[in-house]
Amino acid sequence: xxxxxxxxxxxxxxxxxxxxxxDFLRYNNLGFPFKKYNNAELLIGMxxxxxKHLNIPDNFxxxxxxxGANLRYSEFKVSYAxxxxxxxxxxxxxxxxxxxxxxxxxxxxxxxxxxxxxxxxRERAESHFLNYAPMFEIDNEIEFVIAEAKRLRGKYNITVVxxxxxxxxxxxxxxxxx
Numbered sequence: 001x002x003x004x005x006x007x008x009x010x011x012x013x014x015x016x017x018x019x020x021x022x023d024f025l026r027y028n029n030l031g032f033p034f035k036k037y038n039n040a041e042l043l044i045g046m047x048x049x050x051x052k053h054l055n056i057p058d059n060f061x062x063x064x065x066x067x068g069a070n071l072r073y074s075e076f077k078v079s080y081a082x083x084x085x086x087x088x089x090x091x092x093x094x095x096x097x098x099x100x101x102x103x104x105x106x107x108x109x110x111x112x113x114x115x116x117x118x119x120x121x122r123e124r125a126e127s128h129f130l131n132y133a134p135m136f137e138i139d140n141e142i143e144f145v146i147a148e149a150k151r152l153r154g155k156y157n158i159t160v161v162x163x164x165x166x167x168x169x170x171x172x173x174x175x176x177x178x
Contacts, residue, residue, distance in 0.1 A: 003175060004173055004175070006173065012025050012026070020042040020061075020089045021161050023035075023060075028054055029172055034057035040081065040087060041061065042091060043064065043089070043091070045091070046092070047067060047095055048066055049167070052093070052095055052165050062085070064077055068136060069092050069145055070148065073135070089161070092160065092162050093145070094142055094165070095167055096167055097167055098141045100137060101137075101140065102137075104133060107126075111129055114128065142164060145164075146177055162177065
């Protein structure tokens with residue numbers, strides 16, 4: 001997989017150029033002036049990680065933030081945006097250094113944190129981790145978001161575009177799925 005950097009308007013692929021995906025890239029990456037929106041144009045699925053910030057206008061997009069940009073457990077919200085707001089474009093944004101990668105290695109930290117902050121006993125905290133970690137664990141950020149894009153395309157038959165956010169510099173790139 002390779003990343004396609006968007007540093008000028010001509011870098012936006014033709015298939016996205018005149019779509020909300022192209023508008024997103026213009027706003028976020030190129031600093032284009034915001035248009036006014038009364039209704040959302042797209043849905044953005046992205047990680048809950050606090051190091052990511054998007055530069056988009058108000059009312060432009062629905063945003064679902066969930067660990068690893070995993071929308072499997074948010075499908076009703078996705079369906080709502082599609083059915084009620086007629087959303088035809090979804091952007092999925094993965095990022096480097098995602099906490100959902102190799103989640104199993106964080107078990108002790110997770111358990112200790114719940115014991116310290118939430119005052120859970122060890123058994124409850126471990127059980128919670130063991131029950132939920134397998135649902136949210138991802139092996140590789142880019143591979144996961146590509147697979148999630150394919151899954152959502154198959155389910156909804158709409159445009160779903162995987163992207164990658166670099167937390168060091170804030171750049172968003174398209175992911176070449178070829």
